[in-house]
Amino acid sequence: xxxxxxxxxxxxxxxxxxxxxxxxxxxxxxxxxxxxxxxxxxxxxxxxxxxxxxxxxxxxxxxxxxxxxxxxxxxxxxxxxxxxxxxxxxxxxxxxxxxxxxxxxxxxxxxxxxxxxxxxxxxxxxxxxxxxxxxxxxxxxxxxxxxxxxxxxxxxxxxxxxxxxxxxxxxxxxxxxxxxxxxxxxxxxxxxxxxxxxxxxxxxxxxxxxxxxxxxxxxxxxxxxxxxxxxxxxxxxxxxxxxxxxxxxxxxxxxxxxxxxxxxxxxxxxxxxxxxxxxxxxxxxxxxxxxxxxxxxxxxxxxxxxxxxxxxxxxxxxxxxxxxxxxxxxxxxxxxxxxxxxxxxxxxxxxxxxxxxxxxxxxxx
Numbered sequence: 001x002x003x004x005x006x007x008x009x010x011x012x013x014x015x016x017x018x019x020x021x022x023x024x025x026x027x028x029x030x031x032x033x034x035x036x037x038x039x040x041x042x043x044x045x046x047x048x049x050x051x052x053x054x055x056x057x058x059x060x061x062x063x064x065x066x067x068x069x070x071x072x073x074x075x076x077x078x079x080x081x082x083x084x085x086x087x088x089x090x091x092x093x094x095x096x097x098x099x100x101x102x103x104x105x106x107x108x109x110x111x112x113x114x115x116x117x118x119x120x121x122x123x124x125x126x127x128x129x130x131x132x133x134x135x136x137x138x139x140x141x142x143x144x145x146x147x148x149x150x151x152x153x154x155x156x157x158x159x160x161x162x163x164x165x166x167x168x169x170x171x172x173x174x175x176x177x178x179x180x181x182x183x184x185x186x187x188x189x190x191x192x193x194x195x196x197x198x199x200x201x202x203x204x205x206x207x208x209x210x211x212x213x214x215x216x217x218x219x220x221x222x223x224x225x226x227x228x229x230x231x232x233x234x235x236x237x238x239x240x241x242x243x244x245x246x247x248x249x250x251x252x253x254x255x256x257x258x259x260x261x262x263x264x265x266x267x268x269x270x271x272x273x274x275x276x277x278x279x280x281x282x283x284x285x286x287x288x289x290x291x292x293x294x295x296x297x298x299x300x301x302x303x304x305x306x307x308x309x310x311x312x313x314x315x316x317x318x319x320x321x322x323x324x325x326x327x328x329x330x331x332x333x334x335x336x337x338x339x340x341x342x343x344x345x346x347x348x349x350x351x352x353x354x355x356x357x358x359x360x361x362x363x364x365x
Contacts, residue, residue, distance in 0.1 A: 025101035040203035103128035157252030160259030169352035186232035249335035
């Protein structure tokens with residue numbers, strides 16, 4: 001007797017991949033418009049738009065003002081010309097076994113058009129099911145859970161103590177380091193904007209975090225710098241922030257003259273621009289009063305930068321940091337101390353080796 005089985009999901013076509021297959025496709029092509037790509041994209045993807053921003057707007061306007069049929073005709077002509085250019089400029093040197101993953105906003109016509117042409121040529125091109133929209137949903141879900149899979153060791157220390165240098169040294173020595181300020185392109189303070197390197201958007205920042213977690217081994221500790229909820233205008237995922245605040249800490253202690261020297265090096269762009277430096281201090285008037293800010297700005301004008309740096313540390317940064325650490329990182333109070341003896345790269349490499357050779361700290365109870 002034949003028994004009818006309940007209908008199941010249709011089989012996935014051989015030329016399609018899901019988000020779970022992402023790691024199998026290191027070559028990734030984002031065919032969306034440049035503005036879409038700039039906002040965020042799958043890590044490692046190259047932007048080969050089948051419609052640029054102006055063309056996409058043109059086709060969209062035609063869709064609204066004329067008809068879907070007219071818009072498809074116009075779009076097809078544009079897409080065909082752009083795909084021809086992509087093949088000529090990007091594809092000709094690819095070997096037969098090349099297997100790129102192609103995606104657009106939701107796995108529709110834009111990515112299907114290029115994937116079809118590449119497949120007809122003979123490449124093993126695949127289209128991402130659900131496109132960028134499916135990827136973005138996956139990132140959000142992953143960042144709500146993935147940070148809890150790792151053990152963290154939080155590098156703490158007053159402003160200018162060398163935390164970022166130590167994170168970089170740990171990574172260079174082969175340790176697992178999550179460089180949040182590097183990913184956020186911001187030093188995490190009022191003066192933390194980097195010259196000529198604007199911060200990414202929140203979505204792109206989260207993609208960078210997601211990519212970092214896919215590269216970490218849960219069996220090894222992840223070193224991370226103590227951070228507040230926000231780095232510049234970007235916000236850390238709640239799960240990551242909670243895991244960091246529960247983690248054991250390592251406290252860097254650095255003499256103030258060394259801290260001032262490292263701050264001068266890190267903020268050289270401000271040291272060289274008195275007007276910008278003075279302007280960026282203005283928001284601190286809410287905390288310290290206009291008279292204090294005016295005095296600090298006068299110190300900038302007189303070239304008293306080292307004295308100003310020391311005063312900023314004593315009056316503003318150090319008290320703020322201590323309050324934040326005591327409130328947010330309960331294991332900071334009893335953290336083991338590492339002393340920074342000089343600012344050389346060799347000194348931070350030595351500290352990194354010491355940390356990597358220590359046994360892993362237990363999780364918080």
